[in-house]
Amino acid sequence: MFNVVATIVLLLLFRHFWQRDRRQLRNGFLLFGAVWFGISAIIEITSVLFPPVGVVWFLSILLLPVTAVVFVGFLLFNGVVMVRREGRSLGNLLSFLTGLILLALPVAGVLLTLTLQPVLVGIAVFLFLTSVYLAVFFVVFIGYAYFYDRASRNLAAANIVILGSGLLNGEVPPLLRRRLDRALQVWKAPQNDERPLLIPSGGQGPDEPRPEGVAMAEYLLSKGVPEQLIAVEDQARNTHENVKLSQRIIVERGKPGPTVIVTSNYHGLRAALIAREVGISAEVAGAHTATYFLPSAILREFIAILVCRSKINVIALAGFVFASLMVTLIFAAVQ
Numbered sequence: 001m002f003n004v005v006a007t008i009v010l011l012l013l014f015r016h017f018w019q020r021d022r023r024q025l026r027n028g029f030l031l032f033g034a035v036w037f038g039i040s041a042i043i044e045i046t047s048v049l050f051p052p053v054g055v056v057w058f059l060s061i062l063l064l065p066v067t068a069v070v071f072v073g074f075l076l077f078n079g080v081v082m083v084r085r086e087g088r089s090l091g092n093l094l095s096f097l098t099g100l101i102l103l104a105l106p107v108a109g110v111l112l113t114l115t116l117q118p119v120l121v122g123i124a125v126f127l128f129l130t131s132v133y134l135a136v137f138f139v140v141f142i143g144y145a146y147f148y149d150r151a152s153r154n155l156a157a158a159n160i161v162i163l164g165s166g167l168l169n170g171e172v173p174p175l176l177r178r179r180l181d182r183a184l185q186v187w188k189a190p191q192n193d194e195r196p197l198l199i200p201s202g203g204q205g206p207d208e209p210r211p212e213g214v215a216m217a218e219y220l221l222s223k224g225v226p227e228q229l230i231a232v233e234d235q236a237r238n239t240h241e242n243v244k245l246s247q248r249i250i251v252e253r254g255k256p257g258p259t260v261i262v263t264s265n266y267h268g269l270r271a272a273l274i275a276r277e278v279g280i281s282a283e284v285a286g287a288h289t290a291t292y293f294l295p296s297a298i299l300r301e302f303i304a305i306l307v308c309r310s311k312i313n314v315i316a317l318a319g320f321v322f323a324s325l326m327v328t329l330i331f332a333a334v335q
Helices: 002-020 025-049 051-062 064-086 094-114 118-151 174-188 212-222 239-253 265-278 291-308 310-334
Strands: 159-163 197-201 259-264 282-287
Touching: 002 025, 025 118, 064 094, 064 291, 094 118, 094 291, 118 265, 118 291, 118 310, 159 174, 159 239, 174 197, 174 212, 174 259, 174 282, 197 212, 197 239, 239 259, 239 265, 259 265, 265 282, 265 291, 291 310
Parallel strands: 159 197, 159 259, 259 282
Antiparallel strands: none
């Protein structure tokens, strides 16, 4: 009964905060909790009404370690693919390194526990709690990012901001082209009034012969967008500046109505969070990303969000340290 009540309460809270502002990570935690208790309720009810189903659920739980091993293998394989296709760099090695860490943590935890040394057992507890925390945070992030992206399929816009992602030899590469094509889909969608203003946003990096915004504008012109409906932003160096500087253009040249920010689907949730931090009322539409590129890209976004939410992470880690010290003291006293 508790699982059913918890599911209903969390769903109502999610609906309330979703309607207030979809660009909040707490919505993801509420949705995660609702799904967790909802699944628990289904397992509980079906196991009581149909006892044989309980065996199936139990066997499904036993398959979780196998799923974890498959996931680690996928990350290692994807890391190799990324290096072969994109070159050797820390960003491209991210999925491979994550796979190694996930492989090493359980082994380290078991070995530390088997020593029966209080301090080492305490360290094992800290590693376990931290791993569970990061795993839950990651599931919440990736689940809500997917949910937010699917809920942002059909957005009306008066102004469309397209975030840059780097040029290749001064030209628009495939990743950025997908963002521009997604922006064109939003631009061509039926509008209540005239066509939206398109704002390609991106400055000139140290390895780029010209600003990204300029190259993006050329691409939009080649697709038939009238020049008067393009306002180039060519100074931004990161997503925060993309949003801030584009907002200035909207104030000067934009049209009344909603703003849509277009970026890659893996970057959509963080872009929405940044827009909320900056104080801009805008939703985000995500563009398709090559499948092989997604794991490393998602991991980079996850790390970036962890950094942005450093306060809550420090509080959580402090709690884990305290719990580990308690276990160390108790274990030493028992010995």
